[in-house]
Amino acid sequence: MPSTVQFASCEVKALKPEATLPAKFQRMLKQLDLKAMFEGRRVAVKMHVGNRLGYTTIHPLFVRTLVSAIKESGGWPFITDGSFSIPGGLARGYTEEVLGAPIYPVAGAEDKYFYEKPVGYRSLEKVQIAGNIADVDAMVVFNHGKGHGQCGFGGAIKNIAMGCVTERTRGWIHALMETEFKWDREKCEHCYICQENCPGGAISFDDQGKMSIFSHNCRYCMHCVDSCPTGAIEIGLGGIRYFQDGMARTVKTILDTFEPNRVLYVTVLTNITPLCDCWGFSTQPLVPDIGIMASKDIVAVEQAALDSVDAKNFIPNSLPAQLELAEGDGHLFERIWHKDPYLQVETAAELGLGSREYEIKEIE
Numbered sequence: 001m002p003s004t005v006q007f008a009s010c011e012v013k014a015l016k017p018e019a020t021l022p023a024k025f026q027r028m029l030k031q032l033d034l035k036a037m038f039e040g041r042r043v044a045v046k047m048h049v050g051n052r053l054g055y056t057t058i059h060p061l062f063v064r065t066l067v068s069a070i071k072e073s074g075g076w077p078f079i080t081d082g083s084f085s086i087p088g089g090l091a092r093g094y095t096e097e098v099l100g101a102p103i104y105p106v107a108g109a110e111d112k113y114f115y116e117k118p119v120g121y122r123s124l125e126k127v128q129i130a131g132n133i134a135d136v137d138a139m140v141v142f143n144h145g146k147g148h149g150q151c152g153f154g155g156a157i158k159n160i161a162m163g164c165v166t167e168r169t170r171g172w173i174h175a176l177m178e179t180e181f182k183w184d185r186e187k188c189e190h191c192y193i194c195q196e197n198c199p200g201g202a203i204s205f206d207d208q209g210k211m212s213i214f215s216h217n218c219r220y221c222m223h224c225v226d227s228c229p230t231g232a233i234e235i236g237l238g239g240i241r242y243f244q245d246g247m248a249r250t251v252k253t254i255l256d257t258f259e260p261n262r263v264l265y266v267t268v269l270t271n272i273t274p275l276c277d278c279w280g281f282s283t284q285p286l287v288p289d290i291g292i293m294a295s296k297d298i299v300a301v302e303q304a305a306l307d308s309v310d311a312k313n314f315i316p317n318s319l320p321a322q323l324e325l326a327e328g329d330g331h332l333f334e335r336i337w338h339k340d341p342y343l344q345v346e347t348a349a350e351l352g353l354g355s356r357e358y359e360i361k362e363i364e
Ligand code: SF4
Pocket: 194, 197, 198, 199, 200, 201, 202, 203, 213, 217, 218, 219, 220, 221, 222, 223, 224, 225, 235
């Protein structure tokens, strides 16, 4: 059975406010049975408010619209994001006055309010689930869809796995990728040929001559491995999958703390930039705005969002310096980041979190 994904398109068919995205989003929320999900419950609205000079996160108008709909359904919403993102978010307009709901750091102001749960996947033994997620009855995972250097795409899975945990847990998940990088100090002659041949600028050496590879920028091209005259570098391709599998397993661990029918996933596909909002700055959108998708199935909404980002619509010259669009017919994000963004969706489906088959119900 395909899952339903509600879709409000950015397309404007008449020159009146009712024909534009915010009004369609209001109508979408009315069609979802929010009362059954949220009435009488505290509802965490987990979003990514970005950092520093970023201006392409979800517009406060959409946040306020969602907050109003939750309140109308009888729920008590609050906005939340990573503990250290909140001050910057407030400075850029995500305030209670604007949004209509308070905004709280997800694991407390010092990132120390959490509950540990076992995961048992490779080096990821456990995760620290943020207290403001583990302690609520219901949640809206409110995602800005965009590219992501480590997993290709940042949507609902990334928003939960990286955003509903402590900073320490984010480090543990990232480490899943880095376990596949090996550098042998004994063999290294410090000729720096690897660095010269690295198209992603991912290789650096510290003052003591220790080499490291920044997984975000690594394209797994193997130029460093192939060009090293002494065979000092080894890179296993498994890291791409381990990272995305680790995220999907973290998501399952977190979602298991909720009763059925208590979590809604909403993905805003506007300002689809190549980099995650955590970078703290904005670059141009890669494709024209698409719209907003919502579903009670995380796998379906993630699959639909990824499918909607069509490489044919790539806006020429929209990539910032240092990034390139590779030739080929892969997904747009894979051609930029050299990592298959569907792996996280595949694992989430295998873990029983939802269906990769979906049907779109478009909001008029
Ligand atoms: S695999 Fe390619 S992108 Fe990654 S560190 Fe080596 S040269 Fe750089």
